[in-house]
Structures are given as structure tokens and as C-alpha cells.
Amino acid sequence: MLKKVVKSIKIIAPGLFSLAGPFIIAYSWYYYHLTSEQKAENFWQPVATLAIAVFILFFLFKLLFRFLVNKFKWHTFWLTEFTSYLDELFFWGATAFFVLFFKNELWSLVYILTIFAFIFWRLDNILSRHKEDLSWRKVNRAVFLLAGCLFVMLSFFQYTAYHYFIFDSNAKYANIVLFRVFSLTLLWLGSFAFGSLVYFYFKKVKQLFLFFWLVCLWAVFFLNMVNAGVAYEAGLYLSPIIFSHFSRAGLQLYWLPVILGLSVYFILLFLTYLVFRRVLRAHEETTSRHWLFYNFALICAAIFSVFAVNSLRNTPEVLMFRNFYDTYRQVKMDNFLTKNLEEKLEKFGLFYDQNKFAVLDADKQSETKNIGWSLSDGKRPNILIVYLESFSARLTGPYNKQYEEVTPGLNIFAADKNTTIFRKVYNASTPTITALLSSFCSFLPPTGHEEIERDKELKSHHLTCLPAILKKNGYKNISFITAVDKEFSNKNTILESMGINTIWGSKELKKEITEEPKSWGYSDHQLFPFLFEKISEEESPFVMIYETVDTHPPFNLPKDMVYYKDGHNPVLNAFHTTDNAFAIFWQQFKNSSLAENTMVIVIADHAIFPVALEQKYFADLYGKTTFYDELFFGLYLPQNNISKEIEVYGSGMDMAPTILHLLNIEAPKKFEGWSLLGERSKYPNLIGMHEFGLYLNQTPDNKTREESFSTPNDVSCDLPADNEIMSLCELKTYYDWKRDMLLSGRLW
Numbered sequence: 203m204l205k206k207v208v209k210s211i212k213i214i215a216p217g218l219f220s221l222a223g224p225f226i227i228a229y230s231w232y233y234y235h236l237t238s239e240q241k242a243e244n245f246w247q248p249v250a251t252l253a254i255a256v257f258i259l260f261f262l263f264k265l266l267f268r269f270l271v272n273k274f275k276w277h278t279f280w281l282t283e284f285t286s287y288l289d290e291l292f293f294w295g296a297t298a299f300f301v302l303f304f305k306n307e308l309w310s311l312v313y314i315l316t317i318f319a320f321i322f323w324r325l326d327n328i329l330s331r332h333k334e335d336l337s338w339r340k341v342n343r344a345v346f347l348l349a350g351c352l353f354v355m356l357s358f359f360q361y362t363a364y365h366y367f368i369f370d371s372n373a374k375y376a377n378i379v380l381f382r383v384f385s386l387t388l389l390w391l392g393s394f395a396f397g398s399l400v401y402f403y404f405k406k407v408k409q410l411f412l413f414f415w416l417v418c419l420w421a422v423f424f425l426n427m428v429n430a431g432v433a434y435e436a437g438l439y440l441s442p443i444i445f446s447h448f449s450r451a452g453l454q455l456y457w458l459p460v461i462l463g464l465s466v467y468f469i470l471l472f473l474t475y476l477v478f479r480r481v482l483r484a485h486e487e488t489t490s491r492h493w494l495f496y497n498f499a500l501i502c503a504a505i506f507s508v509f510a511v512n513s514l515r516n517t518p519e520v521l522m523f524r525n526f527y528d529t530y531r532q533v534k535m536d537n538f539l540t541k542n543l544e545e546k547l548e549k550f551g552l553f554y555d556q557n558k559f560a561v562l563d564a565d566k567q568s569e570t571k572n573i574g575w576s577l578s579d580g581k582r583p584n585i586l587i588v589y590l591e592s593f594s595a596r597l598t599g600p601y602n603k604q605y606e607e608v609t610p611g612l613n614i615f616a617a618d619k620n621t622t623i624f625r626k627v628y629n630a631s632t633p634t635i636t637a638l639l640s641s642f643c644s645f646l647p648p649t650g651h652e653e654i655e656r657d658k659e660l661k662s663h664h665l666t667c668l669p670a671i672l673k674k675n676g677y678k679n680i681s682f683i684t685a686v687d688k689e690f691s692n693k694n695t696i697l698e699s700m701g702i703n704t705i706w707g708s709k710e711l712k713k714e715i716t717e718e719p720k721s722w723g724y725s726d727h728q729l730f731p732f733l734f735e736k737i738s739e740e741e742s743p744f745v746m747i748y749e750t751v752d753t754h755p756p757f758n759l760p761k762d763m764v765y766y767k768d769g770h771n772p773v774l775n776a777f778h779t780t781d782n783a784f785a786i787f788w789q790q791f792k793n794s795s796l797a798e799n800t801m802v803i804v805i806a807d808h809a810i811f812p813v814a815l816e817q818k819y820f821a822d823l824y825g826k827t828t829f830y831d832e833l834f835f836g837l838y839l840p841q842n843n844i845s846k847e848i849e850v851y852g853s854g855m856d857m858a859p860t861i862l863h864l865l866n867i868e869a870p871k872k873f874e875g876w877s878l879l880g881e882r883s884k885y886p887n888l889i890g891m892h893e894f895g896l897y898l899n900q901t902p903d904n905k906t907r908e909e910s911f912s913t914p915n916d917v918s919c920d921l922p923a924d925n926e927i928m929s930l931c932e933l934k935t936y937y938d939w940k941r942d943m944l945l946s947g948r949l950w
Contacts, residue, residue: 219289223296224256225249234302234377260292279332287328294321307364307379311357314380318353322346334492341492344484345391345500351477352390355470356383359426363518366430368437368662368699370516381513389514390419392504395497402490409482416478420471422519427467429518437664438947439518441525539939546928547936550900551876551885552646561948562872573879575843575864577799582676582743582865583840584800589749590780591634592814593806595832596823597777601625608766608778611785612834615804618792620842624835624878628899630853631892632808632829634749635691641805641854642700643667644873645949646891648941662692662699664950666872668858669745670701675867677745679703683733685711685723685751702747720761726752726783727762734790742799749807752780755814771819773810801864802838805857809833828911830890830897839864844879851886851899852878872950887928891937902927 228249236245264285271280298317304310322342329338360379364370370378397411429440485493507514514520538556539547547554553564577583599606600616600623616623630640631647639647643665669680681704688694688707697705706714708723711732720728733748740746752760757772766778784804791797809831817824833854855875862869863877876882886904890897896917898910912930919931943949 219293220257220260223289223293224253224260226293226296227256227299228252230299230302264288277332277334283331284328291321291325291328294324301377301380304377307361307377310377310380311383315350315353318346318350322350337488337492340484341488341496344481345496347477348394348481349387349391351474352387353383355423355474356386356390359423359430360386360517362430363426363433363439366433366437367439367518368664378513378516382517385507385514386517386519388500388503388507391500392507393418395500395504398485398493398497401485402493412478412482412485416474419474423470423474424467425522426518427463429522431463433518437662437950438945439525440522441946539936542925543928543932543935546932549885550887550889550928551882552874552889559948560872560950561943562874562950564871566871573844573863573866575839575841576866578841581799584737584740584743584796585672585677585745585803585861586737586800587745587747587803587805588784589634589638589747589805589807590834591750591753591807592755592810593753593777593780593834594810594827595625595806595834597774597810598834600836601832601834605774605777608774609781611781611788612804612836614785615788615838616836618838620838620840621846622837622839622842622844623847624837624852625832625847625849626851627805627833627835627856627878628830628851628853628888628890628897629806629808629833630855630875630888630890632811632890632894634807635693635696636892637808637854638693639663639665639696641807641857642669644855644858644869644875646855646874646889646940648891648937648944649893662695664699664947666870666950667700668861671858671862671867671870672745673701675865677743679740680745681706681736681740681747683711683729683736683746683748684708685719685721685725685729685749687723721759722751722754724751725760725762726750726780727760727786730783730787734787737796737800738794750780750783752776752783753810755811757814773814773819798840800838800840801861803836803857803861804838805835805854806833808854828897828909829892829894830899830911848878850878850883851888852876852882853888853890856882889933889936891933891940896930896933896937898928898930898933900927 228251231252232245232249236248267288268281268285270276271285294317298314301310301313304313325346326339326342329335329342332338357379360382364379364382394412394415397415400411401408425440432438432440539554544554544556553566554561555564558564595601597605598609599613600609606613615621629637631637636647636649639645639649643663645665673680680702682697682702683706684690684693686708688697688705688710690707694705694707708719711724711729715724715728715732717728719725724732729748729751733746737744737746752763753773753776757776760776760779762779763775764779764782766774769775791800791802809827809829811829812825812827815823815827835857853875855873856878857875859869859873859875859877860879863879869877876885887900888898890899890911893914895911895913899907901907908927910930914934914937917930917934919934940949
């Protein structure tokens with residue numbers, strides 16, 4: 203009975219393998235690439251379609267294999283035995299697609315190498331049954347040794363480049379590194395296979411092409427080593443602009459990293475040479491007949507990787523080639539601002555030196571004047587920054603009497619004798635992630651929602667930012683609390699590159715908060731108590747940053763909503779809810795010793811989006827607002843001796859220099875903003891910049907103000923620019939120029 207079962211399994215196993223393989227490939231592929239909404243709508247239909255297509259292709263491959271065996275009269279082993287194992291080998295190859303469920307590149311690499319080793323072992327075992335098994339196994343082992351060596355070494359370079367490159371269009375894919383390595387490995391194997399064919403059919407130069415292939419590999423390894431260093435220093439891939447970086451900026455070379463890099467490079471050279479010799483020996487000990495099948499298979503796979511796999515087109519090697527090719531063809535020309543536009547930008551407090559590689563290294567007045575504020579003991583104060591999500595000043599009591607009852611907590615905060623309220627401060631960018639860039643790094647980012655929040659292209663940066671400056675001036679631990687997953691919008695990598703040590707996202711908060719999340723992540727009523735607990739435990743001086751969430755659209759998510767009056771207005775309900783959570787926190791804070799040594803900044807990250815101000819709820823505002831508006835901005839200082847109210851036109855990017863001014867720390871020249879307590883009053887004109895819209899708020903005659911707004915794609919440049927004030931067309935020119943500067947690493 204048992205023998206019959208075993209026999210039955212052996213009969214049906216190939217069929218099961220050939221069915222399971224396509225399903226694994228199709229399911230893994232669509233699970234990885236489809237969004238949650240797409241999966242919910244129609245997931246199984248595309249899976250079934252792809253699985254059937256893969257099954258048909260594999261079936262045709264088997265027919266072709268049988269045809270070739272008969273055509274060239276290969277050994278009967280390939281028909282009688284090997285073909286029966288094709289389904290099994292295909293199945294194990296398909297299991298490699300399970301890597302698409304991995305979220306970590308390192309574990310993905312370990313898994314792939316494990317599958318790779320298993321397939322080699324199984325194939326080697328199958329080939330041992332051939333009468334000429336020694337020759338076939340030599341070829342098999344040589345090919346797998348070369349493939350494994352290439353895969354591991356290319357993984358090192360690809361991961362390093364990916365990790366340090368700041369602007370990656372495929373950063374949203376967790377396994378993009380692995381896909382790139384796979385494509386490049388096939389390409390190198392294909393070119394090696396071509397050299398192998400030359401080896402057997404051109405006797406006089408039989409080794410020349412293979413050694414030429416090895417030299418090319420070493421050259422690309424060297425370029426990758428250089429590219430890794432450039433990516434680490436500048437956040438971008440190797441390009442002709444980097445030579446300007448050397449000549450104009452005097453890029454520093456440190457002996458230790460250079461020696462380390464060269465040591466790694468020569469180790470790789472030595473290892474690849476040893477592998478190459480082993481493969482060359484296999485060529486000498488076997489015949490062309492044994493290599494023919496492998497060579498044509500590798501060449502076909504290489505052609506497939508070039509024309510069918512998108513990952514190859516996003517590798518650093520291809521992008522480096524494009525950089526140099528475009529420069530040679532003059533596709534990318536240096537972009538310059540006209541003298542007239544430079545002068546207009548200076549009226550906004552924006553200074554650039556286009557003769558320097560780092561254009562932000564411009565001569566401008568430094569703000570070192572001591573404003574006379576400090577703690578009574580002369581020590582550095584703790585710093586707490588509370589970012590209020592989408593909190594336009596016009597919907598709060600301290601700025602608009604009409605909404606006093608909406609924000610009683612902020613009213614109390616503003617009325618405190620030690621609180622200063624800043625008026626006329628607008629957001630410089632939107633949404634949250636670019637708003638954080640503008641306020642922490644005092645920088646107008648020429649990037650936006652599509653690139654960062656949806657496509658997750660911008661991963662990090664090399665800007666000079668407030669957290670890093672504070673760390674150099676006595677603040678050891680700088681923490682950030684967000685209600686949602688910290689990886690959303692690449693927030694974790696972007697914040698880490700600012701100098702923030704600890705980031706609390708939903709996964710980290712789950713370990714600390716026993717309740718289930720009650721909003722778009724954890725609600726403000728859940729997180730303000732957590733915030734108070736953490737700052738009570740922190741060693742002084744600390745920096746703690748919290749970003750609220752309940753006023754993030756949609757406005758009906760919080761399960762612990764505190765309704766405003768009849769609860770019919772969802773926006774005011776959300777504002778009232780966040781305000782209530784803050785009011786409870788503020789009372790705890792004021793009753794604690796923290797109130798004696800902690801600076802508290804409460805500021806909106808950006809204005810509320812215009813679409814939220816619906817006509818039925820805000821008839822007076824409907825259609826009259828843009829993505830840029832006055833922000834709530836309050837500052838609490840122990841022993842505050844500055845003005846109760848400061849009315850200076852400024853933007854979110856003035857927050858960082860204002861804090862440094864208070865701490866008597868000189869703001870770097872690379873900051874584009876100015877202290878609201880100092881030089882900002884000299885520059886009353888404001889720019890807002892983002893893919894959602896370009897915004898100008900300027901005063902042509904120092905009396906009246908003019909506001910203009912347009913999306914970048916809708917800007918008209920038909921009319922000549924006014925000589926007195928900046929036009930939206932000129933702002934679009936500045937936006938494009940600055941984007942070029944970002945992508946060429948000239949902003950740091």
C-alpha cells in the first residue's frame with residue numbers, strides 16, 4: 203500500500219510542481235505591487251491570469267527543450283531523466299518570489315542566497331546521474347560559483363548606493379535592491395557567456411575576451427566604490443557635477459575612509475580573480491558541448507533582464523551613465539538665476555552665491571545679537587515643540603474672536619504671562635513632511651507630496667538642520683513622536699538625517715500604550731499623556747517634538763472626539779478635540795517642575811487645506827483660501843522677557859533661526875530663514891513653494907500687500923515680469939532652478 207502511495211506521489215508530483223510554481227509567482231508579484239484598495243477590489247483575477255500565462259510559458263519552454271534535445275541528439279539522460287526534474291527545479295525557483303513578502307533587504311538577501319544554494323545542490327545531485335556527470339558538474343559548479351560571487355558583491359554595492367542616495371524613484375519598494383542585483387547579475391553572466399562562446403570558437407584569442415570581461419568588472423567595481431563615497435558625502439550618484447564639487451567646494455578627503463575603501467576594493471579584486479581562475483579551469487577541463495547550453499541560457503536571461511526588468515534601468519550604474527551622457531550631449535545645462543531675479547529674491551531674505559558650488563554659502567548678515575533671555579541658572583532649557591496638524595490661525599481663539607470657544611486650551615496657553623504669540627507667520631510649504639523640512643532646516647523645499655508622501659522618492663538629505671545644531675550645543679537626545687507609522691512618507695529616514703535620535707511611530711507606541719489606536723493612528727488624547735510621561739522621564743536638557751494628528755483629514759476619525767457645540771461641523775470638532783487634549787496636557791505641564799526650565803513652541807505644521815473649508819460650514823471662507831495661510835505660533839519661555847505679541851511677517855522656515863537666536867547660538871549661513879526676533883523684519887516678503895502651488899505674499903510699496911497663488915504647471919509666462927515685484931513666472935523659474943540645485947547636491 204505504501205509503495206503504491208509513493209509511486210502515485212512520484213507520478214503526480216511534477217504536475218503539482220508545475221501548477222504551484224506559477225501560482226506562487228503570480229500571488230507574490232501582485233501581493234507586492236498592488237495597493238490595499240486594489241487587492242480589496244479585484245485581487246484573484248489578475249493572479250489567475252498571470253499564473254496561467256506563466257504556466258503556458260513554462261510549458262512552451264519544456265516543449266522547446268525536448269525539441270532541442272532531439273534536434274541535436276543529446277544524451278538520452280536529458281529526455282528520460284532530466285526533463286522529469288524540470289518541474290521541481292522550476293518550483294524551487296518560484297519559491298524565490300516569496301522574498302517579495304520580506305520588508306528588509308538583508309533578510310531578503312539571506313533568503314535568496316539560501317534558495318540559490320538549495321537549487322545548486324539539487325541540480326548538482328541530478329547531474330550526478332549523467333554518465334558524463336563529472337564534466338557537467340564542473341560546468342554547473344563553475345556557473346553557480348560565478349553567479350553567487352557576483353550576486354553577493356553586487357549586493358554590497360547596490361545596498362550601499364541605495365542607502366545613501368537621497369532621491370530614489372523606487373524607494374517605496376522594500377526589495378528594490380535585490381531586484382537590481384538580480385538584473386545586474388544576469389547582465390554580467392550574459393556578457394561572460396558571450397566571452398565563453400568566443401573562448402571555444404576562436405582558438406587564438408580564446409582567453410582574451412574573458413580577461414577583458416574581468417577587467418571591465420573590476421572597472422565597474424571601482425566606479426561603484428567611488429560612487430559609494432560620493433553618495434555618502436553628497437547624497438547623489440557620481441556625475442560630472444561632482445568634479446565641480448571637488449574644484450569649487452574643496453570636498454574633504456579623509457585618509458581612513460579612503461584607505462578602508464581601497465582595502466575593500468582590492469579584497470574584491472582578489473576574490474573575483476580566484477573565482478575567475480576556477481571558472482577558467484572548468485573551461486579548460488571541459489568541452490564546448492558542456493558549456494553551450496549554459497551559455498545560451500545565460501545570454502537569453504541577460505537579454506530578458508535588459509528589455510523586460512525595469513529594475514536594471516534604476517541601478518546606480520545606469521544612472522551614472524545617464525549623468526555623463528546627458529552632460530556630453532548637453533542635455534542638462536547649468537541653470538542660472540538672472541541678476542534681476544537674484545535681487546528680487548534678496549527682498550525675500552533669500553541669498554545665493556551662484557559662483558560657489560554650495561550656492562547657499564552666500565554672504566549675509568549673521569544674527570548674533572544677544573536678546574537677553576536665558577534661564578536663571580544660565581543652563582540650557584529643555585525644548586518641547588508641538589506641531590499642530592493643519593492648524594490655520596484663523597480658526598483659533600487667539601487669532602480670531604469668532605472661534606474663541608473652539609480653542610479654550612490654546613486661549614489659556616496664549617494668555618499665559620510667559621507666552622509670546624507670533625502673528626503674520628505663514629507656512630513655507632505643505633504638507634507635513636515638506637513643512638517639517640522647511641521649519642527644521644530653514645529651507646524652502648522644491649519637492650512635494652507626490653514625490654515624498656506617495657511615491658516616497660526623497661529618503662534623506664544633507665541639509666543643516668536644527669536638531670543637528672542643538673546636538674552640537676549640549677542637547678544629547680532629540681526625540682520625535684508621531685501617531686502613525688514612522689516609515690510613512692519616509693519620515694523616519696528624513697528625520698534621522700536632520701539629527702533626530704529617537705522616533706516613536708505607531709509600532710513603537712504599541713509597546714508603550716495598552717489601548718488600541720483611536721484615530722488616524724493614536725489620537726491626541728492618547729498621545730499627549732504619553733508625551734508628558736516621556737518629558738518627565740527625560741534627562742535635561744532634552745528636545746522633544748510631537749506632531750498632533752486629530753486635525754488630519756478626514757476629520758471624523760477620532761473615536762474619543764470632543765464635539766464642538768452641536769457637533770455638526772467636522773473641522774471645528776477636530777480642532778476642538780486637539781485643543782482639549784492640549785489643554786489637559788498644558789495644565790499638567792504648568793503644575794510640574796518642567797514649567798521652570800522648558801521652552802515650549804506650539805506651531806502649526808501648515809495651513810488647513812482649502813478643500814476642508816466647505817461652503818455649508820464656512821460660507822465666509824469658501825473659495826477664498828489657498829494652501830498657504832497664517833499659522834498658529836506660540837512660544838512659552840520660563841522667565842519670558844520678550845514682547846507678549848510679535849507681529850513680523852515670516853514663515854515656517856523662520857522657526858529654527860528664531861529658536862537659535864533665543865539660545866544665543868549662531869544660525870548657519872545655509873539657513874534661508876531669519877529670526878523673527880531679529881533680521882526677519884527687514885524682509886517682509888514671503889514665498890511659499892510646493893508642487894501643490896507657488897505662493898507670493900509681498901508688499902510693493904511697503905504699505906499694501908499683494909498675494910498670488912498658482913500651481914507650477916498653470917503658471918503663465920506670456921507677459922513680461924514687473925520690475926518692482928516678483929511675478930509667479932519668476933517664482934516658477936526660481937522653483938525650477940532650486941530643484942536643479944537639489945538634484946545636483948548644490949544646496950549643502
